[in-house]
Amino acid sequence: MLWTRHFELACLEGVPTREIQGELHTAIGQEAISAAMVGSLRKEDAMCSTHRNHMHAIAIGVDLRSMLAEIFERKTGICGGFGGHMHIFDSSVKFSATGIVGAGVPVALGHAYAAKLKENGAVAIAVVGDGAVNTGAFHEAMNMAGAMSLPLIVLVENNEWAISVPFSASSATETISERAPSWGAQGVRVNGLDVEAVAEAFSIATDRARAGQGPSIVEAMCYRFRGHFEGDADMYRSKDEKEERRAQDPIEITKNTLISRGLASEDVLNSMAHSVKDSMAQMLSSVRSDPTPESADAKRFVFVESH
């Protein structure tokens, strides 16, 4: 959680300096959800993420430095600078992201089908936001996963806002999880600020999928602390709401839990945070000295044979 938080904070530094063009989407405030996946993931599992993908990538094991370099538009980036922050690909850990809302779910369906063909016990995870659940692609993929009993887990980060439209105004159902039975899936809604609650729900879903029992929806309630993108005036959410919800910081909550259970002291946790922050600062400084992509390469990679 410290790594994902400080990774996003490092990214924020590239916006005012115009090292990062386009719109940067950070997931600050949603750290507990990505962290909760780590314990249940296996090497052969696949993950398809969204425009807000950095934390998911870190959870499945995408190299932080290569990803930071991609976001900072460097030649050393994980896609050589051809992708950008919304389009992170790392085949070595079967991770991909898409900037099209909802489009990752059918791709995850393909990974889930591959797991069936390979009989390797793998699962496919599609991480989406609450906006994606109202797309046709989401429905099509869920239905097919249910019909074929495929190992697909859709982890919904329900931060209650699809840009400016609240979830309550865009869903026919009160929760997303309650839709699950219509696709023969299991659905559960959990507190996305509670890393243990999410981890438990996610673990049940992966166990179920690995046992051939079909798809699940895990709906994790959360709140994005910042605007939809860096530069979003964010006038659609009231000041009071934002202040109240930002006070519920999953990192602070987790820290207090660890302290109250005697699992770690405040000093140790603070020193961990400092150490992660320093490491990210060093990584960012190092990435900043990396070269940008060569302009002559802009026409490469359209086709395999055009390399």
Next chain:
Amino acid sequence: MARNLNLSQCISESLHLEMERDHSVLVIGEDVGMQGGVFGATRGLQKKFGATRVIDTPISESAITGMGVGLAIEGYRPVLEIMFVDFIGVCLDQVYNAIAKNHYMSGGRVRMPIVIKTAGGCIGSGAQHSQCLWGLFAHLPGLKVVAPSNPYDAKGLMASAVESDDPVVYIEHKGLLLKRAEDFSFGSDVPEGRYTIPLGKGNIVHPGSNLTIATLSGTVSLCVNVARALAEKGISIEVIDLRSVVPLDIDLVRDSVAKTNRLLVVDEDYLSFGLSAEIITRVIESGINPKAIRRHAVPDVPIPGALTLEREILPSESSITDVVMEMMEAK
């Protein structure tokens, strides 16, 4: 001698051979399994290779195409059937945002060896079941676009499409799929074994010296018939079957026009912003300035329902002949 089969069987035969030699090849789509495809182009595949490799799906084109993306990342070669090319509208997102772009966006690290097999062409089925749309796919960077005109090419181009590490949109012509091989005046001999035809290589199906016609798919046979008929009147037409729109064999067209000095593009797709303008522009950009240039394509209207209306807007042997005769008047 032509074997007793139709064009759709040639495609199915090609898919049989590809699935046999490469276990990563999968066929996914609506009615492709039990039924063997609505035109029979996947017949026998499910029986031979099983329902896990030849998958009958729900009517869920976004899921089919998205699934192809995930499977390609996993190392498979999915052949995705979109029954009619008109249906691409419901899943174009996966096609042009993922299948076409993932290789580029990943800096060459992710490959998308996917075939989107689909049926186009006007057969009197109206505006939502009669389009060609190869110009649409060709406009989007990252897709190869193939449209065969005869049984021999249909089989060889499918093998090349499946073998390609790039995504290929393979557009069949509905008017040709059920036509018997022996009824084609070219490309009717189809070997039983596997062979490939390189993507991006056009074919001179009728040599000539007075005028070049560049075309593909269903209109190739019309142009060949026109060329044969006009040869008797002393007009020598070279008919080029482009075979693919991307890559486009512009060298073959240019070399022909350098010789004939007249260029006509016959296209069953829409006129504006399409294949015909692209070919003519590229020829002119290459430094050739033919004395006669014409486009003959579907005027910018949807395909009408009634056959009498459809005939009015489609290139036909008589309309092609008219255009050729007008062009021959240019001195």
